[in-house]
Amino acid sequence: MVRIGLDVGGTGIQIGVVDQDGRILEKGSVVTRIDLPFSEQVAQMAACAQDTLRRSGHTLEEVESIGAGVPGIADENGVVIFCTNLSWFNVPFRTEFQKYIDKPVYIGNDATVAGLAESVAGVSAGTSSSVFLTLGTGVGGGIVIGGKVWSGAHGVGSEVGHMTLELDGVPCTCGNRGCLERYCSATAIIRMAKEQLQVHPDSKIMADCGGDQSKINARMVFDAAKEGDPVGEKVFRRYVNYLAQAINSIICFLDPEVIVLGGGVSKAGSFLLDAVRAALPRYIFYKQMPYARIELATLGSDAGIIGAAMLQQ
Amino acid sequence: MVRIGLDVGGTGIQIGVVDQDGRILEKGSVVTRIDLPFSEQVAQMAACAQDTLRRSGHTLEEVESIGAGVPGIADENGVVIFCTNLSWFNVPFRTEFQKYIDKPVYIGNDATVAGLAESVAGVSAGTSSSVFLTLGTGVGGGIVIGGKVWSGAHGVGSEVGHMTLELDGVPCTCGNRGCLERYCSATAIIRMAKEQLQVHPDSKIMADCGGDQSKINARMVFDAAKEGDPVGEKVFRRYVNYLAQAINSIICFLDPEVIVLGGGVSKAGSFLLDAVRAALPRYIFYKQMPYARIELATLGSDAGIIGAAMLQQ
Numbered sequence: 001m002v003r004i005g006l007d008v009g010g011t012g013i014q015i016g017v018v019d020q021d022g023r024i025l026e027k028g029s030v031v032t033r034i035d036l037p038f039s040e041q042v043a044q045m046a047a048c049a050q051d052t053l054r055r056s057g058h059t060l061e062e063v064e065s066i067g068a069g070v071p072g073i074a075d076e077n078g079v080v081i082f083c084t085n086l087s088w089f090n091v092p093f094r095t096e097f098q099k100y101i102d103k104p105v106y107i108g109n110d111a112t113v114a115g116l117a118e119s120v121a122g123v124s125a126g127t128s129s130s131v132f133l134t135l136g137t138g139v140g141g142g143i144v145i146g147g148k149v150w151s152g153a154h155g156v157g158s159e160v161g162h163m164t165l166e167l168d169g170v171p172c173t174c175g176n177r178g179c180l181e182r183y184c185s186a187t188a189i190i191r192m193a194k195e196q197l198q199v200h201p202d203s204k205i206m207a208d209c210g211g212d213q214s215k216i217n218a219r220m221v222f223d224a225a226k227e228g229d230p231v232g233e234k235v236f237r238r239y240v241n242y243l244a245q246a247i248n249s250i251i252c253f254l255d256p257e258v259i260v261l262g263g264g265v266s267k268a269g270s271f272l273l274d275a276v277r278a279a280l281p282r283y284i285f286y287k288q289m290p291y292a293r294i295e296l297a298t299l300g301s302d303a304g305i306i307g308a309a310m311l312q313q
Numbered sequence: 314m315v316r317i318g319l320d321v322g323g324t325g326i327q328i329g330v331v332d333q334d335g336r337i338l339e340k341g342s343v344v345t346r347i348d349l350p351f352s353e354q355v356a357q358m359a360a361c362a363q364d365t366l367r368r369s370g371h372t373l374e375e376v377e378s379i380g381a382g383v384p385g386i387a388d389e390n391g392v393v394i395f396c397t398n399l400s401w402f403n404v405p406f407r408t409e410f411q412k413y414i415d416k417p418v419y420i421g422n423d424a425t426v427a428g429l430a431e432s433v434a435g436v437s438a439g440t441s442s443s444v445f446l447t448l449g450t451g452v453g454g455g456i457v458i459g460g461k462v463w464s465g466a467h468g469v470g471s472e473v474g475h476m477t478l479e480l481d482g483v484p485c486t487c488g489n490r491g492c493l494e495r496y497c498s499a500t501a502i503i504r505m506a507k508e509q510l511q512v513h514p515d516s517k518i519m520a521d522c523g524g525d526q527s528k529i530n531a532r533m534v535f536d537a538a539k540e541g542d543p544v545g546e547k548v549f550r551r552y553v554n555y556l557a558q559a560i561n562s563i564i565c566f567l568d569p570e571v572i573v574l575g576g577g578v579s580k581a582g583s584f585l586l587d588a589v590r591a592a593l594p595r596y597i598f599y600k601q602m603p604y605a606r607i608e609l610a611t612l613g614s615d616a617g618i619i620g621a622a623m624l625q626q
Binding site: 128146 | 386394395440441442454456458459463464465466467468469470471472473474475476477478479480482487488489491496555558559561562563564565566567568569570595596598599601602603604605
């Protein structure tokens with residue numbers, strides 16, 4: 001038996017046929033066309049899924065289930081409630097997709113799905129509980145407990161990025177202030193760098209962005225830190241401490257076996273991981289007890305397909 | 314079959330024989346004697362448990378298990394790692410207790426156990442996931458997922474009070490800054506009241522404490538708020554907003570069915586509950602989705618016995 005995973009993104013939809021162990025057997029993709037009606041978008045995805053399945057050498061009879069990871073949330077009936085990037089609001093994804101491929105269709109949040117993928121076929125494989133953090137434009141989360149995705153009792157959980165990390169802190173796009181993602185995302189790194197450039201315009205980062213601060217990205221700041229640029233180092237150190245406090249909050253609350261760092265910022269690799277591991281102990285509450293391993297995600301962009309395919313009831 | 318629950322506190326140990334539905338059939342208690350050796354303390358508890366069992370009309374053969382809720386943590390071998398109030402550090406509670414009553418012995422954190430009690434026989438009965446908050450001198454937490462206690466992969470979870478709520482915030486007894494319990498505990502209410510009295514010495518609270526600020530307690534502050542005292546109202550409003558943000562963080566992360574407010578501060582009843590429920594919506598991330606009900610604990614001081622008795626593997 002195989003499963004089909006759809007990684008539904010704002011620019012493209014990656015589709016894969018995946019075996020029971022989370023290995024991708026064949027891939028396909030379609031461009032996201034938000035100009036098309038929802039039914040037409042689903043028709044294109046289903047056609048691509050059928051084509052990818054054929055190329056994998058497997059048949060429809062061998063397909064156990066279909067999963068879709070979306071940057072949004074869905075209800076228990078397979079209705080996508082919000083998926084802003086695709087302009088999907090209350091669309092019956094499951095029912096629509098089943099018009100083309102009549103198999104069980106599961107839907108999960110993209111960060112949740114990536115966390116599931118790592119727990120099945122990635123760095124947290126073999127663990128029973130894990131929290132996955134996507135450190136990107138925002139901060140997403142995926143919780144696995146007892147080997148299963150936990151999206152909450154109402155499907156609104158694992159929104160790690162909108163936990164409060166600072167009362168009355170930096171205004172967030174969600175309308176609150178001080179949300180975790182305002183301190184732990186790539187966006188936060190860029191904001192902190194710009195703040196520092198106000199008083200340290202001689203930083204290497206200013207040269208690297210050619211004086212155009214709109215070109216600053218997280219990698220540029222981390223690279224400057226690696227090369228000993230004082231602004232880069234300061235922002236990196238601050239970011240690491242914020243992230244360590246966020247991770248400590250997750251440990252205090254849920255105490256998973258593993259916390260996995262994914263998303264664009266995690267591409268800094270061991271430079272980030274080593275610093276976070278070194279910063280964490282000072283915040284840990286039970287200092288003599290073992291606590292979650294902190295690891296880097298290993299599946300990269302395949303996590304979306306694999307995790308989606310692994311979704312189940 | 315019946316179970317025996319021990320609510321191990323710093324001043325007394327409450328012991329109860331409890332039926333399968335979480336009803337207390339008989340109670341007993343012993344005074345906590347931290348001057349005694351550990352083995353002697355356990356001998357006294359066991360003797361009281363045996364006496365309480367006899368008075369309940371049940372026999373040892375009918376006892377399914379024994380549970381102890383302790384203000385600390387234990388490992389999977391039944392060794393209490395930390396229990397500062399009783400000066401217990403790495404003591405083999407299970408083994409020692411089984412010398413007297415040879416039944417399965419389970420140990421849980423006191424807040425966890427109270428949460429379990431509410432989920433079996435209290436306000437969150439019938440729900441599958443809940444988070445219990447003890448709003449007292451500190452803030453403790455109890456997590457139930459899938460009807461079972463979740464204390465974490467290493468037993469260090471549900472320490473809600475030490476999640477970061479404010480970066481570089483109020484110094485905490487744990488050595489960190491800005492821990493949640495520095496804003497959501499009775500201690501926080503008292504601190505905020507004292508801060509306000511510096512600039513508003515004409516407050517009713519100053520009269521109520523007879524000018525001795527060491528006598529201020531959370532109830533005094535809330536009572537002043539009820540009577541329209543500006544300092545009382547300001548502290549209450551601020552406390553409610555802090556607690557609402559803490560609750561929102563729990564919803565963002567875990568999204569349980571119910572969040573139960575227990576502990577001393579929750580004795581303010583509907584005055585607190587109504588205000589928290591009213592403050593919460595502005596912080597909620599998915600504003601159009603259902604989210605956790607917020608409720609008051611109903612079992613009071615019996616929760617410790619009932620929850621301890623309900624502990625299982």
